[in-house]
Amino acid sequence: MEDHLVxxxxxxxxxxxxxxxxxxxxxxxxxxxxxxxxxxxRSDLGGTLEGLQWVVDSYTIALAALLLTAGAxxxxxxxxxxxxxxxxxxxxxxxxxxxxxxxxxxxAARAVQGVGAAVLLxxxxxxxxxxxxxxxxxxxxxxxxxxxxxxGLAAGPVLGGFAVDLVGWRTIFLVNLPVTVLAVLLTRWTVxxxxxxxxxxxxxxxxLLSVAALGCLAAGMIEAGQRGWTxxxxxxxxxxxxxxxxxxxxxxxxxxxxxLPLGVFRNRAFSAASAxxxxxxxxxxxxxxxxxxxxxxxxxxxxxxAGLALLPLTLAVGTNAFLAGRVVARLGTRAPMVAGGIAGAxxxxxxxxxxxxxxxxxxxxxxxxxxxxxxxxxxxTATAMSSLGPAQAGLGSGVLNAARQTGGALGVAxxxxxxxxAQDLIAPRASxxxxxxxxxxxxxxxxxxxxxxxxx
Numbered sequence: 001m002e003d004h005l006v007x008x009x010x011x012x013x014x015x016x017x018x019x020x021x022x023x024x025x026x027x028x029x030x031x032x033x034x035x036x037x038x039x040x041x042r043s044d045l046g047g048t049l050e051g052l053q054w055v056v057d058s059y060t061i062a063l064a065a066l067l068l069t070a071g072a073x074x075x076x077x078x079x080x081x082x083x084x085x086x087x088x089x090x091x092x093x094x095x096x097x098x099x100x101x102x103x104x105x106x107x108a109a110r111a112v113q114g115v116g117a118a119v120l121l122x123x124x125x126x127x128x129x130x131x132x133x134x135x136x137x138x139x140x141x142x143x144x145x146x147x148x149x150x151x152g153l154a155a156g157p158v159l160g161g162f163a164v165d166l167v168g169w170r171t172i173f174l175v176n177l178p179v180t181v182l183a184v185l186l187t188r189w190t191v192x193x194x195x196x197x198x199x200x201x202x203x204x205x206x207x208l209l210s211v212a213a214l215g216c217l218a219a220g221m222i223e224a225g226q227r228g229w230t231x232x233x234x235x236x237x238x239x240x241x242x243x244x245x246x247x248x249x250x251x252x253x254x255x256x257x258x259x260l261p262l263g264v265f266r267n268r269a270f271s272a273a274s275a276x277x278x279x280x281x282x283x284x285x286x287x288x289x290x291x292x293x294x295x296x297x298x299x300x301x302x303x304x305x306a307g308l309a310l311l312p313l314t315l316a317v318g319t320n321a322f323l324a325g326r327v328v329a330r331l332g333t334r335a336p337m338v339a340g341g342i343a344g345a346x347x348x349x350x351x352x353x354x355x356x357x358x359x360x361x362x363x364x365x366x367x368x369x370x371x372x373x374x375x376x377x378x379x380x381t382a383t384a385m386s387s388l389g390p391a392q393a394g395l396g397s398g399v400l401n402a403a404r405q406t407g408g409a410l411g412v413a414x415x416x417x418x419x420x421x422a423q424d425l426i427a428p429r430a431s432x433x434x435x436x437x438x439x440x441x442x443x444x445x446x447x448x449x450x451x452x453x454x455x456x
Contacts, residue, residue: 019186028152062114064405071122086119150318161307216241225417272449278407286411316371337446340376344439352432
């Protein structure tokens with residue numbers, strides 16, 4: 001039975017929005033802040049390049065695989081309660097990351113962080129929709145909420161670099177604790193509970209298969225960097241991952257309450273937007289991982305300098321994502337996605353020419369061009385949300401975010417595997433060529449799978 005007993009409407013919407021955005025900011029910040037700390041983590045805890053990939057991917061895999069189930073659970077338990085639970089899990093796992101005595105413990109704690117993030121993300125969006133019933137105020141609040149993604153992306157490498165140099169890599173996780181305490185208190189004081197939805201069955205088989213598919217595919221790609229693509233271990237992991245993915249599709253097609261209703265992909269525009277979201281994060285997360293290691297282990301930059309070297313890229317991503325909303329309103333969704341894909345492909349091509357003896361101007365030009373890829377972000381989201389209609393907005397948002405996080409996890413796994421396992425990494429030419437091809441695919445998807453939507 002649906003629960004209509006909710007708290008009184010919030011009287012301090014600004015503080016409520018601050019609480020919600022703080023939680024979302026930590027999700028995006030922790031996806032990027034760890035990149036510049038990876039060499040320091042390796043130096044302190046030991047381990048291999050493959051282990052560093054797992055430090056990044058264990059977080060992203062848990063977030064991607066649990067996002068849809070966590071969203072449904074948030075609707076049933078109450079978004080406010082789920083949001084606070086996610087904050088507590090995120091804080092405790094952040095403390096475990098900071099105290100990790102070895103790489104294995106750090107990877108496990110990062111996975112639990114991903115679980116907390118999976119609970120936080122859909123709950124934060126649901127709370128904004130409930131807190132701001134007026135359409136105009138809701139749109140403004142959602143714009144601020146979305147801006148946290150660009151802020152976290154831009155600030156992560158810089159803050160991480162300075163934190164590692166000034167205090168140590170463990171600081172990047174400890175900083176989450178006071179932010180979490182503040183977010184929990186503000187949530188309790190200012191955020192009203194959202195109505196609960198009726199209880200539905202849990203798609204346990206689908207959830208287990210999705211974790212197995214994503215985990216085995218990522219593991220196979222990561223191991224390929226050390227063992228080679230023809231290794232029996234690599235081929236076995238990839239085969240299990242493919243079989244689990246096929247099993248997931250079969251289960252979802254026949255489940256009474258599937259975590260991923262496959263019918264949404266009959267909509268061509270939504271399918272194209274989801275594929276673009278997957279490829280976008282594949283390129284972005286994979287490139288940030290590769291460049292962070294390259295700058296420190298090939299060019300031998302200290303962490304704060306590596307963070308500043310990444311700033312043109314992350315600032316370009318954040319700025320263009322913010323400005324692209326106006327472009328979508330004037331020109332529709334197709335043009336920004338095509339422009340973003342072309343810019344990303346050109347930037348990747350420039351970055352593919354990086355050489356340890358080459359000028360840093362190549363990095364600057366390539367980074368700024370690459371960062372313009374974010375012109376596609378608002379257009380991609382707008383296409384996904386408008387193609388399904390208001391009744392399926394929550395489902396569409398969940399599927400799109402799951403696709404993006406899955407792309408990010410596989411991007412780190414595959415592009416990182418192309419670097420090899422040496423201490424001094426080679427220039428990331430092969431990785432950047434693959435990224436350029438992925439951006440080219442975004443252009444083709446934008447042209448073939450979406451239609452231009454102009455402002456009415």
